[in-house]
Each structure stands twice: as C-alpha cells, then as structure tokens.
Amino acid sequence: MRDRSIKREVKPMEAMNNGSTKKELVNKGAWTAEEDQKLAEVIAIHGAKRWKIVAAKAGLNRCGKSCRLRWLNYLRPNIKRGNISDQEEDLILRLHKLLGNRWSLIAGRLPGRTDNEIKNYWNSHLSKKIKHKEKQSGAATREGCCNGQQNRVEEKVNVEMREDENTSKGAEGSKINFDVDGFFDFSNESPLNFEWVSKFLEIDQGWSDIF
DNA sequence: AACAACCTCAACCGCATCAGA
DNA sequence: GTCTGATGCGGTTGAGGTTGT
Numbered sequence: 001m002r003d004r005s006i007k008r009e010v011k012p013m014e015a016m017n018n019g020s021t022k023k024e025l026v027n028k029g030a031w032t033a034e035e036d037q038k039l040a041e042v043i044a045i046h047g048a049k050r051w052k053i054v055a056a057k058a059g060l061n062r063c064g065k066s067c068r069l070r071w072l073n074y075l076r077p078n079i080k081r082g083n084i085s086d087q088e089e090d091l092i093l094r095l096h097k098l099l100g101n102r103w104s105l106i107a108g109r110l111p112g113r114t115d116n117e118i119k120n121y122w123n124s125h126l127s128k129k130i131k132h133k134e135k136q137s138g139a140a141t142r143e144g145c146c147n148g149q150q151n152r153v154e155e156k157v158n159v160e161m162r163e164d165e166n167t168s169k170g171a172e173g174s175k176i177n178f179d180v181d182g183f184f185d186f187s188n189e190s191p192l193n194f195e196w197v198s199k200f201l202e203i204d205q206g207w208s209d210i211f
Numbered sequence: 212a213a214c215a216a217c218c219t220c221a222a223c224c225g226c227a228t229c230a231g232a
Numbered sequence: 233g234t235c236t237g238a239t240g241c242g243g244t245t246g247a248g249g250t251t252g253t
Contacts, residue, residue: 028222028223029221029222029223029247030221030222030247031221031222049239050238050239051238051239052237052238052239064238064239065223065224065238065239065240066222066223068239068240069221069222069223070221070222072240073221073222074221101242101243102241102242103241103242104240104241104242115240115241115242116220116221116222116242117220119242119243120219120220120221121219121220123219123220123243124218124219124220125219
C-alpha cells in the first residue's frame with residue numbers, strides 16, 4: 001500500500017487561511033512521521049482515550065478528533081495494510097448486504113482492517129463491481145430472470161433488520177429474530193475466533209431459503 | 212514528453228450519541 | 233431533566249499517483 005502521509009504537504013490552518021489572523025493555529029492535512037511518533041509516545045503513556053488531552057500532551061496543534069483518526073486508521077498496532085484478500089472481500093460483500101453502510105461494524109469482523117479502509121475499498125472497488133454485476137444480471141432479467149426482485153428482497157431484509165434494531169431487538173413483525181448489535185458485539189471475543197462466520201453464513205443461507 | 216482523465220485513500224466535516232456535571 | 237463537552241460514525245473532499253491519449 002502506498003503511504004502518502006509523508007509525501008503530502010502539511011497545510012497548517014494559518015496557511016490555509018491565507019495568513020489571516022486566526023486565534024487557533026490548528027494543524028490540518030497530512031501527518032508527518034515526527035507527528036506520528038509524538039502521538040504514539042503520548043498514547044503509550046496516557047492511553048488511547050481522552051483525545052483532547054492526548055492532543056494537548058502531544059503538542060501537535062491537532063484536534064483530538066484528528067489524533068483519534070490517525071491512531072485508529074494508521075498508528076494502532078496490528079493494522080493490516082495492503083491487499084484485501086478474496087475471502088475478506090467476500091465477507092465485506094456479505095456483511096454489507098446484511099448491515100448496509102455500517103462500516104465500523106463490518107470492520108469489527110475483519111481483524112486489522114479499519115472502517116475507513118473498508119469504506120474506501122467499497123466505494124472504489126466493490127460498488128463498481130456490484131453495479132457491473134447488476135448491469136449484467138439486469139440484462140439477464142430482461143431475458144426472464146428475476147434479479148430485480150432479488151434486489152428488492154435484499155432491500156427488504158435490510159429494512160426489516162433495521163426495524164428489528166429500532167424496536168425491541170426482536171420485533172414480532174419480522175421473519176427472523178436477529179439482534180444485530182448483540183450478534184456484532186465483539187467485546188468478549190478473540191479477533192481470531194471465526195466461529196461467528198459460520199453462524200453468520202448459516203443465517204445468510206436461512207434467508208436465501210426463505211426468499 | 213505533456214496533458215487530461217481517472218483512481219485511490221488519508222483526512223476532514225458535520226451530525227448523532229454518550230457521559231458527566 | 234437539561235446542558236455541555238467528548239467521542240464515534242458515515243459521507244465527502246482533494247492531493248497525489250496511475251493510466252490513457
């Protein structure tokens with residue numbers, strides 16, 4: 001994977017404002033290696049929370065939000081960078097079908113991947129792939145296939161799942177009682193435990209059977 | 212070689228939610 | 233119960249790289 005963060009020019013707020021007299025000079029734009037190091041050091045001491053304090057302690061003129069994002073998407077240990085495998089791609093597709101654009105939840109199922117990375121991957125690769133597939137299957141529909149209906153069914157599943165979430169997590173109206181947040185609560189789970197995958201695939205298969 | 216068009220991805224922005232006072 | 237600041241999330245932007253002409 002390319003790392004632009006070092007090559008990119010840092011544009012402090014001052015420069016962005018054309019030298020106008022802003023009280024706060026907040027550093028924006030790409031992070032330098034030096035900033036990364038400072039941030040990592042401060043997080044090692046104070047932990048990865050209270051981002052405003054972390055930002056202040058690091059003395060980087062960065063807002064807490066920016067520090068958090070940098071840590072989560074880049075500096076955090078065990079970050080997997082580079083190509084997304086076919087297996088991971090398949091998983092993303094299935095999870096997206098199930099959850100929609102809930103990138104953080106999807107990322108939670110892919111150890112070492114960040115929500116931002118998955119979101120980017122989806123927008124640049126998978127959404128196009130799907131459009132392409134739809135185009136192909138759309139042609140097939142005209143020849144007698146029922147892909148349009150299939151899409152509607154998928155949409156329906158998503159809607160019903162959202163309703164499940166919004167109501168008492170197990171609404172009566174839906175065909176399957178499925179607690180998304182419960183199911184995707186990973187707090188007590190090892191990231192390498194993939195038992196849930198088969199569980200998920202079972203459910204996925206269940207829907208296929210229903211529709 | 213030069214330029215334009217397209218692609219990728221790090222980072223920002225705005226909003227929603229949460230937690231503490 | 234309300235207010236306020238912190239945090240988290242998804243959408244969007246834009247710099248820089250790549251590819252095509």
